[in-house]
Amino acid sequence: MSRQTLHEGWVLRAVPGPQVPPEVAGRAVPATVPGEVHTDLLAAGLIPDPYLDDNENGLHWIGRTDWVYETTFDWRRGGDERVDLVCAGLDTVATVTLNGTEVGRTQNQHRGYRFPAGPLLRRGANTLTVRFGSAYRYAEAHRDRLGDRPNAYPEPFHFIRKTACNFGWDWGPTVVTAGIWQEIGLHAWSTARLATVRPLVTVEDGVGRVDLHVEVERAGDDPLTVRATVAGVAVEVAVPAGERHAVATVTVRDPALWWPVGYGDQPLHDLDVTLCAADGRALDGWSRRIGFRSVRLDTAPDAHGSAFTLHVNGVPVFVRGVNWIPDDAFPNRVTRARLAERFAQAVGANVNLLRVWGGGRYESEDFYELADELGLLVQQDFLFACAAYPEEEPFRTEVEAEAREQVTRLASHPSLVLWTGNNENIWGWHDWDWQEPLAGRTWGRGYYLELLPAIVAELDPTRPYWPGSPWSGSEDVYPNDPAHGTTHIWDVWNTDDYTKYREYVPRFVAEFGYQAPPAYATLRRALSDEPLAHDSPGMAHHQKAADGDRKLQRGLDAHLPAAADFDDWHYLTQLNQARAIQLGVEHFRSHRPVCMGTIVWQLNDCWPVTSWAAVDGDGRRKPLWYALRRAYADRLLTVQPRDGGLALVAVNETREAWRAPATVTRLTLTGEPRAKTSVDLDVPAYSSVVLALPAELVRPDEARRELLVAEAGETAERALWFFATDREVEWPAAELSATVEPAGGGQRVRVTARTVLRDLTIFPDRLDPAAQVDRALVTLLPGESATFTVHAESPLDPASLTARPVLRCVNDLTR
Template sequence: MTRQTLHEGWTLRAVPGAGVPAEVAERAVPATVPGCVHTDLLAAGLIPDPFGDDNETRLAWIGRTDWVYESSFDWQPGDDDRVDLVCAGLDTVATVDVNGIEVGRTQNMHRGHRFDVRSLLRPGGNTLTVRFDSAYRYAEAQRDRLGDRPNAYPEPFQFIRKMACNFGWDWGPTVVTAGIWQEIGLHAWSTARLADVRPVVTVADGTGRVELHVEVERAADAPLTLRAAVAGATGEVTVPVGERTAVLTLTVREPELWWPRGYGEQPLYDLDVTLCAIDGRALDGWSKRIGFRSVRLDTTPDAHGTPFVLHVNDVPVFVRGINWIPDHPFLTEITRERLAERFDQALGANINLLRIWGGGRYESDDFYELADELGMLVQQDFLFACAAYPEEEPFRTEVEAEAREQVTRLAAHPSLVLWTGNNENIWGWHDWDWQEPLAGRTWGRGYYLELLPAIVGELDPTRPYWPGSPWSGSDDIHPNDPAHGTMHIWDVWNDDDYTKYREYVPRFVAEFGYQAPPAYATLRRALTDEPLAHDSPGMAHHQKAIDGDRKLQRGLDAHLPAPADFDDWHYLTQLNQARAIQLGVEHFRSYRPVCMGTIVWQLNDCWPVTSWAAVDGDGRRKPLWYALRTAYADRLLTVQPRDGGLALVAVNETGEAWSAPATVTRLTLAGEPRAKTSVQLDVPAYSAVTLALPADLAGPEQADRELLVAEAGETAERALWFFAEDRDIDWPAPELDAVVEPADGGQRVRVTARSVLRDLTLFPDRLDPSAGVDRALVTLLPGESATFTVHADGPLDPAALTARPVLRCVNDIR
């Protein structure tokens, strides 16, 4: 068996047509494979950065153009029975020719294809051509043929099996790609090969079991031997003549269990599978690292409704999650190193689950391998989002093939704990005025409630499947009912103040979010606006949400002083995003175990944009990231309104009991105590305790001049409660002393407060795009100090580092 990659010597050219610029028409440019048209045109200097200013709009012609990739390669015949051209991923509507002869057509980005080409190959030079027809033209033709169906955006993304967010989203650019986006090459083999290997891994009563389901493709009818080994256990089975499937079971005594981060270690075991001829010759092989763990979903009705609780190794896990979108619109730009940085950022924010949203892709092997190694739980949506999807052909066949391929590919990964049928489509059918325009046409229900659960039940029976996000668990209950299953909360961002999160006590909230602009350095890299303003042309183009700026302003008006300039607006909108999500997360966590999970929208961005992300499109952490680190801490102390008063809630997401003395003090903004109480916290492992606060603490004498400070334990977990909104608080002018000194790889900024300093934050990227800081959103009382560590490629000016607009607090806006 030999494999020959075909990644070199490619050229790309546009098929002549309306809209193709003269400098591109009929010009062959070097092409990178794997890659896409946009990255090749960019490398050739034929287009500007698609993500700068409004270039996205001016490059829309790319998605409406047909493209041809061509390469020549040498091939020498051997004694192999078969030579296959293997295309792991073609985006999307492709015609593949070898030496001028068509070998196949594809129409699904989310699955691979294999073509027998041995009879077409010539000794010596050969030509391989892949033509990509416009995804728009294909999708619009299918829409016209089958009848239009509603969706969230005026784009035909549900009429093609392609990454939906390529067609634009309320956080993403419209850059409709084409290209050979995954590996392509020749695979020469004889007798038989491994077509599919699917391990079903279980563990119970100290015994691990790997049930290997193997499918072989034959070129000859000969008996075969299948061998496998894992963790010292070995096994062998014969595949008789005429048979194409086999099951081989391996038993492992006392395997170490794989745990999510924070619950234990992540031991992984090499699983090796070999297909042999009857004489012992190895014909093909397959290897993966697996982990032994159990996972189940508890939805047993209780007094509060229908819970949604993930159990890993029979331990209920409170999901501290966040949603994941494709980290770049051009998928080959997402390297393992880039993913590792995002995982590090997620883990640094105390996140334990990433939900892969249904408008993107089935994530890469790199993604899942990192999740396995780091203990990050993964929820994978099937790829349906915010639209009514047709179930007619060719889509049903394509969806089934795609789902079978991807479930089989991902079944080995212990980090994957939940399959979800779609994003918001069942909810959309109920609430988004779809039923009348659909007029009885298919919309995807058969996928979510019949086809996909059947495929998961057949191929991946150890993992739970949930038909949609959100979904209540029953057709008889509204799909977004907070008392049942999972829910999304979007009325807060769209219509209400973020304090409305406190009106919900969901069983599991799988989406909720609040917007803010990206880091200043990210804006300055992408936009040429002069001056930069919240409504300047580039900023306006990079705000994709409907009425997004109006909603940001509504949030500012409700809570914060009026910004005087762009610098104030930028700081305050980022601060408001952080506060909104921190309030929501802490509220939901305070109701553990009625609520057993929160998945914030969203971790990452794919370009420079005002969005709901905690990490912007250039990989910079927004203040929201720091707020999540606090709100998702293993031990959380929070003050919450309860029954007309206030309560101190302590949440413990560790395996050890949390016992500590705690104090709650009502203070003036000048730091003068007005009332105080001391309590003993005794919080069992994986639980929460609520303690009502005395009335003299919950009732201030002057709401605009007082706050509560709660502190617990030697590590001084702290929670604050303000009795009034910042816009109504009688803030003193900020007074502080700041000292800057060198530190390893950067500088330390020590700030000592002489007055209260509310949400003190450093923005060192304003001085150097390479600069970042270790903490943010620090509130200091008079006499308190905080140290910020800044890392940059070079030293920053101390005077600039400790002055506006780099060093900010709420009470410097007057």
């Protein structure tokens, strides 16, 4: 057996057409494989960067052009009986030709292909050609054949099995890609090979069990043997002559359990599988790392509706999640190192689950291996989003093939805990005026409620499946009912103030979000606008949400002082995003265990854009990231409205009881105490406690000049409650002193407040695009100090570091 990668020597050509620019027509462009047309044209200097300014608009011709990739490679025939051309991922509508003879066609980016190639190979030089047809032409032809169906955007993404958000989204560019986006190569083999290996891992009563389902492809009918080892235990099972399937069961007693981050360790065990011939020769091998853990989804009815609670190893887990979109529109740029950086940001914000959203792609082995290592739970959507999808051929066959491949591929990963049928499509059918234009045509129901659950039940019965996000558990219940299953809350962003989050007590919030622009350094890299303004041409192009700026302004008008310039607007919109999500998360967590999960929209961006992300398209943390870190802390102290008054709520997501003295003080903005109470917190593991506050604390003498400060223990962060919005509060002009000194390769900034300082934040990227700060959104009372540590490539100017627009707080707008 041998494998030969075919990643070298590729060139790319545009098939002639009137839309192809003269500088590209007829050119042979060096191509990177794996890669995409856009990145090859960019590397050759033939197109501008689609992420900068409005360059995207001039590049739509790429998605309407046919492209030809071609390479020449040497081949030396060995003694193998079979040689296959293996294409792990082609994007999307491809015709594959070897030495002038067609070997196969593809029409699905989300699956791999294997074509017999042996008879066509020549000794010496061989030519491999892959022609990609326009994704637009393919999708529009099927749309016209089957009849259009509603979707959220005026693009035909639901008529092709391809990354939907390539066609643009309310946070993403329209860059309709084509290319050999995953590995391609030759696989020579004899007798038999491992076609699929599917380990199903369970734990019950201290016994770990791996049911190893193996499918072989044969070149003959000889008897075979499958050998498997894991955690020091080895088994062997025969595959009789002519048989193609076998199941080997490995039992491991008292295995070390794999836990989500924050709940325990993540021990992983090498699982090695070898396929052997009758004479004992090894024919093929397969290896992965697995973890022993159980997962269960509790959806039982109760007094509040019906639950949606994930249990891992028997422990109910409050999901502190974020939604994940493709980290770049061009997948070849998403390296393992880049994923590791993003995952570290997730863990740093106390996130324990990533939901891989259904408009993107099935994520890579790197993605899942990193999740396994870090203990990040993963919810993987099947790839359907925000549209009515046709169920006619060729789509049903393609959907079944991709689902079978992806469920099998990902079965080994302990981090994967939930399959979801789609994003918002069942909700869309109910609420988005789809039914009349559909006029009885298919829209995807058969996928979500019949085909996909059957595939998961057959191939991966160890994990739960949920038909949609949102979904209430039954077709008899409105799909976005907060009392049942999962809920998406989007009225807050679209029409209502973010305080409306407090009107919901959902069982599980799978999406909710609030926008803000990216970091200043990200904007300055991506936009040439002079001057930069919230509505300057580049800013407007990088705001993809409908009425996005108007919605941002509505939020500012409800809460914050008026912005005098772009610097104010930038700070305040980022602050308002952080405030909105922190309020929502703390409210939902305060209702544990009725609510058992929140998945914020969204962790990341795929390009520089104003969006709902906590980490922008250049990988910089927005203030929202710091707010998430606090709101998702293992131990949360928060003040919440309850029954016409206020309550102190303590939430404990650790294995140990939380016992600490706590105080709640009503203060003036000048730091003068007006009332105070003390309590002893005793919060059991994985639970919350609600303590009503006495009337003298919740009834201020002067609402515009007072606040509550709650503190627990010696190291806990504060919980604050203001009786009025910042727009109404009588803020004093900000007065502070600041010192800057070197500290461990960075600089330590110590700020001492002479007046109250509300949501003090340092933005060092304004001085050095690589600079970062360790904390943000700090509120100080008069006389208090806070220390910020800034890391940059070289020391930053102390005077600039401690002045506007780098150092900001709400009340520095009082001028």
